[in-house]
Amino acid sequence: MSVLVVGMSHKSAPIDVLEHASLDVDAAVKLSHLALETPFVTESVVISTCNRVEIYVEAERFHGAVEEVSRLLAEQSGLDRDEFVRHVYVHFDEAAVAHLFGVASGMDSMILGESQILGQVREALHSAQAESTVGSALNALFQQALRIGKRGHAETGIDRLAPSIVTAGLDAAGPVVDGADTRFLVAGAGTMASLAVRTLIDRGVEPHRIMVANRTYQRAYALVATFGVSAVRWQALDVELSAADVLISCTGASGVVFDRDRIADAAGGRPMSVIDLALPRDVDPAVRELEGIDLIDLVVLSEAAANAELAADVRQVQTIVESEVRTFLAAKAASHITPTVIALRTMATDIVAAEQARIESRLPNLTDDERADVRKALHRVAEKLIHAPTVRVQQLIDGPADLTYADALADLFALDQSAVDAVTRVGESS
Template identity: 30%
Template sequence: MGRAKVGLVPLVLLGLSHRTAPAEVRDRHTVPQARICDALRALGDYGAINEAAILSTCNRMEIYADVADFESGIAQIKEFLTTYRSMGVDDFDKYLYTMLGAEAVEQLFRVASGLDSLLVGEPQIMAQVKDALRLGEEVGSVGPHLARLFRVALQAGKRARATTAIGSDFVSLGAAAVEMARRHCDVAAASCVVVGAGKMGSIVAKHLSARGARSIVIANRTLKRAQAVAAELGAQAVGLEMLPDIVHHCDLLITAVGRGSLITADMLQSVGAACRPQPLLIIDIGVPRDVEPAATHLPGVVLYALEDLREVIDQTLSGRRAQIPAVEEIVSAHVGEYIRWYRTRGAAPLIASLKEKAEQIRSAEIEKLFARIPELDEHQRQLVIATSVSMINKLLHAPVTKLRESAARSEAVDEAALVQTLLDVDAFSDRLQRQLDARTAPLFTNAKDA
């Protein structure tokens, strides 16, 4: 499948998300923000990939690529995933989805509009789509095709949030984690530890404080940052090196760092042996996961991860889900707009060919006219030339419009046949000659009188 035919959208999407892959698989294949630029450069080394962008978040990893042809493009992206991300064949078969053309366009627009998020309508995805575009443009892996695609996706997301209630009553992962904790323990009587003092950790701490937690300890790699958050809430701040000690003295631990096995099963091994009235409740919302999965099987430990929050989220977002049909209409409209733009863009070479042929006719008719009226001075000749250019533009308006409309409707166009159909050379030449004669008659009369 090549690009010679107008109308094809040579876009490939390969990805995995919370809908297709469990957390441990997503953790394994998440592309850290610091490595996305290197990954894009590596993708650029593949011959079938003309443009590429990577959207990597806590719940998805998607590669969008403008390709020379679908078959080669898919094969080379899979090769990239195998070599650069160590993705095995089993992961391809079980978790990876592939979308082509308009389907891939629609997926990005659904993502930007919040329809494909774990938290429907969540606002962070807009910034993440914008970052994917920015990084691609910085590296040079995003060209005019993907740049337009991502910008229209952002327009769709902005319109969805401005004209519907898809983003109303926003519930963050941090709030959902605290709600999950409330369902399994008495937060007001709990000694709580929050691991991470970033944006998500701060949200968790504030929600715990709002629910009247008995005590809150904030553990962070940078103690100064933990102290700043703790000061607002009357909490205690410690460094991460204190984790092995404090996990044994808390009732609830919520972690939101995303460093991968920050809290090991060995660290929690002795929790079950301690005389505790209730098990230690751990809620891990880090991506990658902060708590080693083996901790799930430890006595005295109850561990919940990101995917376990789905029920809490679904119940909280029932009102927002009522907005989905309206947002889907917005997505559909923007997909149609983008497809029409791409197909019209594909007609550009044909329009150039049409204009080139018309210019040849114009030049030939001007030479014949000047041969018939040699007495015209230089000023008069320039007036005739300017008039002929204006005539050409008017005569071309209808066929160029027809060509754009044909390209927007069609999947394939025969260039030679279309130019011949839209521009009948003999008829075009006759029309131009008649109009030139009518416009230059006064000049001819003036020249004779002189």
């Protein structure tokens, strides 16, 4: 059994492709269940965020699983095969483990080191647990990834660029965000919207200057109860938009919510900062053409992130990830070896019992003491033969990757190398 990940992210695909590929909660759950219906797949977890969609599976066979899982992801994304193949990536076993650990630590994020991804990985695992699509293998992998993500943030300064995409967006908007009279409109009431409101309040924005609008008013009102902000019904969105200095949009809609004309009418020629954190995009990119309108979307944020200089912290996190990958794989290998060692000992015990029965049947006149001596001799021989392999197999877990089968046998049974060489020379001379 091996772990496999198939996905695409801001690193492999442009934003407009990711818009098509992104999955809402229901679609992610559906994909996870569909994966379990395919041959060779026993567990699945789907991570779907504003800049990545990935499905992790525990698979019995690589080729069969990657074919089926890729097909399902392509169908769910709505992309044609050529477009999908051009932007998808596949990681298997060690590479898949390293990829997830890198994702959880913020190393693969659009905003390098952002901590929001850690919560998104946790939500993906919780969803898989609730849907019973995850088992012991992926559960252990994801739990370790979460621990590594926390460790990376605790031990390095990787997140000093921006703790989240929300913070990066607000920073990019400039001084207007910290203005004493700036009015904010948050469109949406999901996880990203909640994070936006919390971040604004943490920056010192007074709750009465934050308005939340959502198609489902009850969800918007939940933020009122939590943070003390104000809420408006979706039907009154344009009225509040006309009074806002900063729009933060993260609705989760399937298409454009704020087109060029809508923003132009609301701004009426005055300056406005528009922060679009949604994927698919909530705001038409043509809004950028309007005079006085500063549009900050995921394209802008990814360009800003590409210029970040966190070389020392990146190397430190990479070292942590590489070390944790080795530790995780060694523990996984050990868990597979233990049953093998038990089976080896069981086989030896069975052979001893069979040989003892054969000897006693052929030599019925043996005394009890003689039978005991035979039994002890057989056990000693078996124990000496399997002692070295059961000890050395644990040491070989971290052995060289190029170890041959012959090398392994010689090492497992602690064979005298001079004896092996002598046999080799005889074989070659003949």
